[in-house]
Amino acid sequence: MPIYGRFLINGAARHAEIDGDTAYFIDDLFGAARRSGESAAISGLQVLAPVAPSKLLAIGLNYADHAKESGKPLPDVPLMWIKAPSAIIAHNEAVQIAYPEHQTDYEGELTIVIGKRCKGATVENALDYVLGYTIGQDISDRDVQFSESQWARAKSFDTYAPLGPYIHTDLDSSDLPVETRLNGEIKQQSSTNQLVFNVPQLVAFLSESITLEPGDCIMTGTPFGVGPIKDGDVIETRIGPMGPLVNPVRSRDCVK
8 A cells, every 4th residue: 555755846745655765746645646647756855744734633641651651540531632733843854842941752653644534433434534644753841731731732832743754554553563762762662552542442532523634633642751852862753664753853042
C-alpha cells in the first residue's frame, strides 16, 4: 500500500506517493489519489508535515506505564484535548522552546490520519475511516500544564507538534514498536500493544461527539520515559517501519 508525503513545490504544498527515492505527485490524497505524471527526487524537495488538519486531537494517559509515571489513575474513557494545528511542524524543523526556564518534555506518539469524513463510527468499522498513520511528538510545557486545569495551551505553543515524515497506509497498529531517542540515547521504548484504548476505540469514541474530517489527526498517547528537552538537543522518534521523525531543539529567543 502507498506511502504519502507532502512537499513544498513552487510555493505550494503538494502531496506525493513515495516510491524509493522518488516522489510521484498526486492530485487528491483524500480522493482517487491518482498520480499526476509529475515526479521529483525527494532529496531535492522540502518536506512538509504530511497533512494540514482542521483538528489535531490528543489522548492522554493512554499507556498504563505512563499513567503510573505521571502519578495519575487510568481514565475510564479516553482523555482528550485539542492541540492547535498552528503548532504543527515537519520533519527536520526545529522545536522552539517558548520558555527555556520551564520544563518542556518530549512525548513520542503514534498518530492516526483520518481519510474520510467520520461521524458515529463503531469499533467494528472505525478503521474504514483511517487513511494511515504518521509519527507525532506532543511537546509539552509542564510548568504551564500543571498550573492550569486545561492542557491545551501547554501543548499548543508554536512548533510543539512535530508530525511526519510520511503517512503509511498499510500498517497494523495493534503492535508497533514505539521509540524516542534524545541525542541518540533511547528514552522511550514500548509498543502500541500497550495502548489502553486502541485505534478503533479512539476513532469510535471521538467521532461520537466530534465530526472527523479528512486529514484530521489523533495523537494516541505516549508511553513511559517522557523527559525534558533543552536548546541544542535532537529528538528522534521511530514507530514500526515509519520514521525517523527528527527535530532539533532551539530556545525561541535564540532563533532569528
